[in-house]
Amino acid sequence: MAGIDPEQMKPRGRIYRMWDSDIAWSFRHSPVAMLAGLVALIIVLAAALAPWIAPFNPYDPALLNLMDGFTPPMTPNAFTGNTYWLGTDNQGRDIFSTILYGTRISLFVGISAVLFAMILGITLGLIAGYRGGWVDSLLMRVADVQLSFPSILIALLIFGVARGFIPPALRETMAIWVLIVAIGLSDWVQYARVVRGATMVEKNKEYVQAARVIGAHPAKILVRHILPNVMGPVLVIATIGLALAIIAEATLSFLGVGVPPTQPSLGTLIRIGQSFLFSGEWWILLFPAIALLALALSVNLLGDWLRDALNPRLR
Amino acid sequence: MSVPGCRPMAEALLSIRNLSCVFDVSKPWLNRVIERDERRFLTAVASVTFDIRRGETFALVGESGSGKSTIAKMIVGLQPPSGGEIIFDGTPMRGQGGDMRRLRRRFQMIFQDPFASLNPRWRVGDIIAEPIRTFGLLRGSAVEREVERLLDVVGLSGRDREKFPHEFSGGQRQRIAIARALSSRPEFIVCDEPTSALDVSVQAQILNLMRDLQDEFGLTYLFISHDLSVVRHMANRIGVLYLGRLVEVAEGKTLFRDPSHPYTRMLLDAVPDLEMAGRRRRRVEGEIPNPIDPPSGCHFHPRCPLVEPRCRNEAPPEFPRGDGMAACFAVDRAATKEAAPT
Numbered sequence: 001m002a003g004i005d006p007e008q009m010k011p012r013g014r015i016y017r018m019w020d021s022d023i024a025w026s027f028r029h030s031p032v033a034m035l036a037g038l039v040a041l042i043i044v045l046a047a048a049l050a051p052w053i054a055p056f057n058p059y060d061p062a063l064l065n066l067m068d069g070f071t072p073p074m075t076p077n078a079f080t081g082n083t084y085w086l087g088t089d090n091q092g093r094d095i096f097s098t099i100l101y102g103t104r105i106s107l108f109v110g111i112s113a114v115l116f117a118m119i120l121g122i123t124l125g126l127i128a129g130y131r132g133g134w135v136d137s138l139l140m141r142v143a144d145v146q147l148s149f150p151s152i153l154i155a156l157l158i159f160g161v162a163r164g165f166i167p168p169a170l171r172e173t174m175a176i177w178v179l180i181v182a183i184g185l186s187d188w189v190q191y192a193r194v195v196r197g198a199t200m201v202e203k204n205k206e207y208v209q210a211a212r213v214i215g216a217h218p219a220k221i222l223v224r225h226i227l228p229n230v231m232g233p234v235l236v237i238a239t240i241g242l243a244l245a246i247i248a249e250a251t252l253s254f255l256g257v258g259v260p261p262t263q264p265s266l267g268t269l270i271r272i273g274q275s276f277l278f279s280g281e282w283w284i285l286l287f288p289a290i291a292l293l294a295l296a297l298s299v300n301l302l303g304d305w306l307r308d309a310l311n312p313r314l315r
Numbered sequence: 316m317s318v319p320g321c322r323p324m325a326e327a328l329l330s331i332r333n334l335s336c337v338f339d340v341s342k343p344w345l346n347r348v349i350e351r352d353e354r355r356f357l358t359a360v361a362s363v364t365f366d367i368r369r370g371e372t373f374a375l376v377g378e379s380g381s382g383k384s385t386i387a388k389m390i391v392g393l394q395p396p397s398g399g400e401i402i403f404d405g406t407p408m409r410g411q412g413g414d415m416r417r418l419r420r421r422f423q424m425i426f427q428d429p430f431a432s433l434n435p436r437w438r439v440g441d442i443i444a445e446p447i448r449t450f451g452l453l454r455g456s457a458v459e460r461e462v463e464r465l466l467d468v469v470g471l472s473g474r475d476r477e478k479f480p481h482e483f484s485g486g487q488r489q490r491i492a493i494a495r496a497l498s499s500r501p502e503f504i505v506c507d508e509p510t511s512a513l514d515v516s517v518q519a520q521i522l523n524l525m526r527d528l529q530d531e532f533g534l535t536y537l538f539i540s541h542d543l544s545v546v547r548h549m550a551n552r553i554g555v556l557y558l559g560r561l562v563e564v565a566e567g568k569t570l571f572r573d574p575s576h577p578y579t580r581m582l583l584d585a586v587p588d589l590e591m592a593g594r595r596r597r598r599v600e601g602e603i604p605n606p607i608d609p610p611s612g613c614h615f616h617p618r619c620p621l622v623e624p625r626c627r628n629e630a631p632p633e634f635p636r637g638d639g640m641a642a643c644f645a646v647d648r649a650a651t652k653e654a655a656p657t
Contacts, residue, residue: 205431205432206426206427206428206431206432207431207432207433207434209393209424209426209432210424210426210432210492210495211445212392212393213391213392213393213419213422213423213424214419214420214423214445214446214449214450214499215392215415215416215419215449216445216449225434228434228436229434229435229436
């Protein structure tokens with residue numbers, strides 16, 4: 001990299017610039033981040049490719065054999081003689097396949113909820129920070145009120161209220177979307193606060209004033225000037241927020257208000273597992289719990305690394 | 316309304332009439348009620364009147380807090396005035412309508428800090444093209460050609476449009492900011508301390524560039540600075556501000572050779588100057604008072620060497636003096652005595 005030759009002075013492509021950026025450098029020099037990234041990548045790939053990787057389809061009731069229930073890992077079933085890597089649950093579903101499909105749901109709900117919270121929080125934060133005055137006061141008081149409750153309670157409340165409005169026939173199919181909205185709504189405050197603070201700093205910078213001097217529309221100033229400059233901290237909380245959203249989804253499913261039991265997520269599996277823990281069927285709880293832990297931990301570590309990498313004071 | 320010392324309005328590109336700006340700096344309502352505090356107001360600019368003639372450089376000087384940047388912000392529409400009028404080429408500037416939009420193209424602003432005035436996420440080409448695109452002056456590849464031409468005009472390379480601002484030094488960035496200001500083909504540019512964030516060696520380059528551009532494009536500048544040596548280099552006429560009031564307006568040469576107002580004299584005495592080497596400089600005495608609670612009468616009387624009793628009670632009006640004016644009783648009396656010796 002050192003030395004100046006004319007070849008290096010030429011503008012390179014986007015991919016080269018990404019590879020050469022400070023962030024990429026920091027990533028290549030952080031073993032924890034690389035390990036966490038690898039684990040997260042494996043889990044995400046396994047979840048995304050579940051229909052092709054999983055030996056069984058746990059969502060198809062026709063394939064289930066109740067006689068296969070409670071098969072321990074790596075041991076042939078006493079009645080059917082079938083062997084499963086990680087054993088089966090009470091209904092004879094293969095734990096490994098169910099974990100793959102469950103991770104898929106957990107990731108889908110988590111990512112969608114974070115995206116929903118991000119869009120809502122960024123929009124409201126930009127407006128509150130840029131407009132100031134009563135708009136700001138109103139939005140931030142709502143945020144304060146919401147922050148004074150645990151977010152899981154808010155999600156429970158939203159979930160309960162939403163179910164009241166949805167006709168019973170649609171509840172099964174709508175459940176996952178209601179879950180996303182509930183987690184997203186319980187989580188937007190963080191984004192709004194961070195974006196509002198950053199917006200209040202950016203809007204007084206001279207490049208924003210320069211845009212105002214030529215009469216640029218406020219919406220254009222917000223989206224084209226301020227938004228790109230406030231996205232750094234948002235990406236950090238979004239990464240850590242993804243781990244939290246996955247855990248929130250697991251918690252809600254564990255409490256039995258999440259996705260329907262016919263399409264178990266990791267939380268649902270853990271709930272099923274904990275009722276058999278003391279009767280000796282430990283594997284039903286343990287393996288989904290390890291999967292959840294690995295997923296949440298790797299995403300969280302990535303978030304921590306990103307926070308440090310983007311913080312100029314820690315460089 | 317007559318403006319002392321100003322030539323007829325026809326020549327003025329920009330006329331400022333009784334422009335005021337008052338900020339409400341009260342504590343929040345709840346604190347005021349509990350602490351039994353009154354509302355507080357800060358008068359940043361108090362009834363300032365001056366004209367800027369087409370093609371000239373008018374400089375506003377003053378200590379920090381004297382309201383010079385506030386005047387600049389009001390002129391370009393970043394800060395709504397509390398009172399008074401800004402007339403640009405015969406059209407009063409107010410509101411957001413279509414007239415205002417057409418007017419906006421004709422004036423631009425260059426900011427103090429070239430590290431903050433360019434969006435760090437935008438390429439230089441997009442930064443310079445922003446006014447062109449916002450006003451819809453050119454389309455398609457014509458925009459790129461114009462950007463390259465502008466970069467060339469300010470002494471940078473056309474290829475620099477692909478780069479980001481952080482790849483440039485402070486002086487180069489200020490050149491980019493100037494190119495951006497020129498891109499809407501304005502007639503009038505407000506320069507808010509355009510060189511105070513730069514190295515002294517770079518300052519001269521930027522100032523010379525600005526003078527060359529003024530000659531080339533027939534620009535009119537409002538030049539704001541606290542640096543009198545920079546002002547001396549740039550300005551045709553100078554207005555001296557003290558606590559939001561204009562205390563003296565004069566031709567640049569006159570002001571430096573024969574300052575009228577005692578505050579102007581104090582400022583000039585404090586300027587470090589090679590010609591003054593060996594002489595002891597006089598310090599600026601006292602500090603600028605709190606603008607929330609300014610002194611009565613003439614704001615300058617607590618620091619003034621020529622203070623007399625009525626200065627404490629009466630704000631001096633603007634007495635015409637040569638081509639400009641000075642707001643000081645003592646100066647006016649001295650001038651009258653000179654004119655009519657007994």
